[in-house]
Amino acid sequence: MRVASSITVHAPADQVWEFVSDPERVLSFMSGVTRWEVEGDQREGLGARYRILFRIGAAEIGGLVEVVEWEEPFELAWTSVLGIDQRGRWRLRELPGGRTRVELRMAYGVAGSGLLGWIAERVAAPSVVSHLRRSLAQLRRMIEHEQLRAQAAARRAARAA
Amino acid sequence: MASTRTARPPSSNGRVHSELPAAESQATRSVLTRLAGGIASQLQRRLPRADLDERDPDYIREQLPLMWMLASLWFRGEVRGLGNIPDSGPVLLVGNHSGGNMTPDTILFTLAFSTFFGVERRFYQLAHNLVLAMPWLAPLRKFGTVAASPSNASDALDSGAALLVYPGGDYEVHRPTWLSGKVDFAGRKGFIRLALEKNVPIVPVVSVGGQETALFLTRGEGLARALWLDRIFRLKVLPISLALPWGLNVGDMLGHIPLPAKLTVEALPAIDLREEFGQNPDVDEIYDHLIRLMQETLDALASERRLPLLG
Numbered sequence: 001m002r003v004a005s006s007i008t009v010h011a012p013a014d015q016v017w018e019f020v021s022d023p024e025r026v027l028s029f030m031s032g033v034t035r036w037e038v039e040g041d042q043r044e045g046l047g048a049r050y051r052i053l054f055r056i057g058a059a060e061i062g063g064l065v066e067v068v069e070w071e072e073p074f075e076l077a078w079t080s081v082l083g084i085d086q087r088g089r090w091r092l093r094e095l096p097g098g099r100t101r102v103e104l105r106m107a108y109g110v111a112g113s114g115l116l117g118w119i120a121e122r123v124a125a126p127s128v129v130s131h132l133r134r135s136l137a138q139l140r141r142m143i144e145h146e147q148l149r150a151q152a153a154a155r156r157a158a159r160a161a
Numbered sequence: 162m163a164s165t166r167t168a169r170p171p172s173s174n175g176r177v178h179s180e181l182p183a184a185e186s187q188a189t190r191s192v193l194t195r196l197a198g199g200i201a202s203q204l205q206r207r208l209p210r211a212d213l214d215e216r217d218p219d220y221i222r223e224q225l226p227l228m229w230m231l232a233s234l235w236f237r238g239e240v241r242g243l244g245n246i247p248d249s250g251p252v253l254l255v256g257n258h259s260g261g262n263m264t265p266d267t268i269l270f271t272l273a274f275s276t277f278f279g280v281e282r283r284f285y286q287l288a289h290n291l292v293l294a295m296p297w298l299a300p301l302r303k304f305g306t307v308a309a310s311p312s313n314a315s316d317a318l319d320s321g322a323a324l325l326v327y328p329g330g331d332y333e334v335h336r337p338t339w340l341s342g343k344v345d346f347a348g349r350k351g352f353i354r355l356a357l358e359k360n361v362p363i364v365p366v367v368s369v370g371g372q373e374t375a376l377f378l379t380r381g382e383g384l385a386r387a388l389w390l391d392r393i394f395r396l397k398v399l400p401i402s403l404a405l406p407w408g409l410n411v412g413d414m415l416g417h418i419p420l421p422a423k424l425t426v427e428a429l430p431a432i433d434l435r436e437e438f439g440q441n442p443d444v445d446e447i448y449d450h451l452i453r454l455m456q457e458t459l460d461a462l463a464s465e466r467r468l469p470l471l472g
Contacts, residue, residue: 053276053277056229056233057229057232057233057234057238058229058232058233058236058237058238058239058240058269058272058273059229059232059233059238059240059272059273059276059277060240060243060273060276060277061229061276062276063279064279082279082281083276083279084222084225084276110222110223110225110226112219112222112223113222113223113224113225113226113227114223116226116227116230117223117226119226119230120226120227120229120230121226123230123233123234124229
């Protein structure tokens with residue numbers, strides 16, 4: 001099952017990338033995520049591994065994932081190594097006016113689970129989509145708020161000078 | 162013991178006739194006892210031995226969607242505190258048991274454990290021999306359910322697995338619904354000796370809601386004794402409940418359709434027995450501590466519930 005959600009953020013792609021690629025910041029804006037831990041020595045980049053869990057219904061679901069695409073600041077994709085089958089992707093595209101279109105995609109399922117798996121994926125879809133939307137809304141709020149604070153700090157500095 | 166009893170030889174003191182009925186009764190009891198013992202040993206021999214290697218991670222993984230739907234939609238399950246379970250290594254998970262033979266709390270906890278740690282982490286559950294003997298429950302073996310025996314428990318922990326035990330067993334799982342708020346291990350302390358022997362931490366796992374999945378009326382201990390179920394099947398109870406689809410459900414051998422009661426399970430912080438109770442800890446003291454701890458948690462979980470079933 002594949003679900004996706006997108007949003008436009010009033011900030012350049014570089015700034016959005018700083019948030020979505022930083023494993024320490026993910027927990028602050030990703031809805032439903034209960035764990036996003038770095039596994040191993042590599043913190044980010046191609047081949048970095050994270051143990052991630054989402055609370056969906058009665059269980060925290062996820063597993064070990066590995067970053068398989070890292071094209072700064074436009075594409076970041078991961079795929080599962082252990083746990084349920086999943087693929088995720090951050091897709092950032094620059095828009096005129098210093099804005100960025102941010103898309104978050106998730107594909108998930110359990111290979112071999114048959115009809116019941118197919119049904120369960122669809123039953124879970126509204127919760128997953130809701131988490132994606134909330135995550136993007138929180139991401140935009142954080143980035144734009146940070147940007148406002150940075151601009152205010154710059155104005156204060158200019159006045160002081 | 163009982164099988165060594167024999168009828169006294171008739172004496173010639175004139176009391177022969179008056180003692181005959183008692184002697185016959187004793188002889189009959191002796192024969193029946195031997196018969197029960199024979200049946201029990203035959204049954205034990207015929208019970209397929211649970212092998213730790215029967216656990217099948219791929220099978221568990223394929224069943225996760227069904228378990229997830231059951232736990233999320235039917236039981237609106239909630240599992241807390243899984244982070245309290247050590248990330249690796251052997252650990253003894255000690256739970257209070259509810260819900261009759263359908264044990265919905267085990268379904269929920271197995272799902273939560275398997276998705277949290279991954280099906281790759283070895284996880285076994287001890288169950289009554291009879292549960293494993295029922296042909297329609299054979300798939301349980303693939304989930305890692307093994308017969309509750311000291312050797313199986315020992316092997317499981319030696320393999321580095323997490324082991325879930327319900328010390329209260331059949332006694333606790335069939336307690337009347339109005340005792341659902343009570344943790345009752347019936348004084349069974351073998352699990353503590355096991356944890357000390359293997360030097361593994363204990364994680365108490367407390368669940369609430371399971372005893373609302375049917376109206377459990379009585380354990381039927383007297384009935385079980387009268388029918389010699391304790392001697393033949395090691396069954397201390399013959400529970401009577403009102404449950405779907407049977408109505409009056411005696412024994413719960415065929416299971417039942419559990420009512421959709423909201424289930425909540427909480428894993429408490431791990432307890433290192435020697436660290437907390439000294440190098441030569443007192444088993445009774447640990448038992449009392451665990452029961453008190455789990456009872457307080459159960460009380461807290463129960464206090465969150467406003468209505469039966471709905472939670």
